[in-house]
Every structure is written in structure tokens, then in C-alpha cells.
Amino acid sequence: MPKIDLESVGMRLTAVRTASGLxxxxxxxxxxxxxxxxxxxxxxxxxxxxxxxxxxxxRWGVSMDFLYRGRLNEVPESIIRTLRAIENEDR
Incomplete structure (x- = not known):
């Protein structure tokens, strides 16, 4: 059974939070x-x-699939852009 990548979940949460400006x-x-x-x-x-x-x-209009698996279906574009920026910072 695949494990949930906690760092990736954290990165996606950071993207949601950053896009919200909080x-x-x-x-x-x-x-x-x-x-x-x-x-x-x-x-x-x-x-x-x-x-x-x-x-x-x-609360923030993202799917559970996005949070846990990183699937971008129906995720607001502002969050996707923020996630991409965060991913690029980590490289």
C-alpha cells in the first residue's frame, strides 16, 4: 500500500494558505x-x-485528492500557480 508523502501534503497546504494570503x-x-x-x-x-x-x-475549495494525492482536478488556478512557485523554490 502506498504511503502518503507528508512533505508533499505540507507543500500543498502551504500553497492553499499562501494563495489565501494568510x-x-x-x-x-x-x-x-x-x-x-x-x-x-x-x-x-x-x-x-x-x-x-x-x-x-x-473551507478552501480544494479536493481531498489534491491535498493527499496532488491531483489538480478542480483546484483554483491561484493555488496551482502558488504550488508551482513553491515547488520551484525547493529545487
Missing amino acids: TSGQFANTVSIDPSSYSKIELGKKPLNVDMGFRVSE
Whole structure:
């Protein structure tokens, strides 16, 4: 069974947050996630549990497939552009 790439999940969350123009703490509060836990999730140090993923999905209009698998179907263009910029920074 394939494992979820925690760093990639974190990168996609960073893209959603950055496209929203919010700080890490502000973003965490919009989806009722403890800010310190959210920071660890964004860094790929802690998994994004399904309940948290669902809240992000519902609040920010991205699919669970995007968050966990990186599938870009029906993801807002601003988030895709931000994700690409973040990926290019990591290279």
C-alpha cells in the first residue's frame, strides 16, 4: 500500500494558505486546527488527519485528492500557480 508523502501534503497546504494570503496561524484558525499542530503538518512532520483535511477541503475549495494525492482536478488556478512557485523554490 502506498504511503502518503507528508512533505508533499505540507507543500500543498502551504500553497492553499499562501494563495489565501494568510499566516500559518490565521489559516489554522479558519479550519479549527491548533496552530502549532498545523505548523508541523505544513512542515511534513505530522500527518494531516482526515477530519482536518475535510475541513480544509470544504473551507478552501480544494479536493481531498489534491491535498493527499496532488491531483489538480478542480483546484483554483491561484493555488496551482502558488504550488508551482513553491515547488520551484525547493529545487
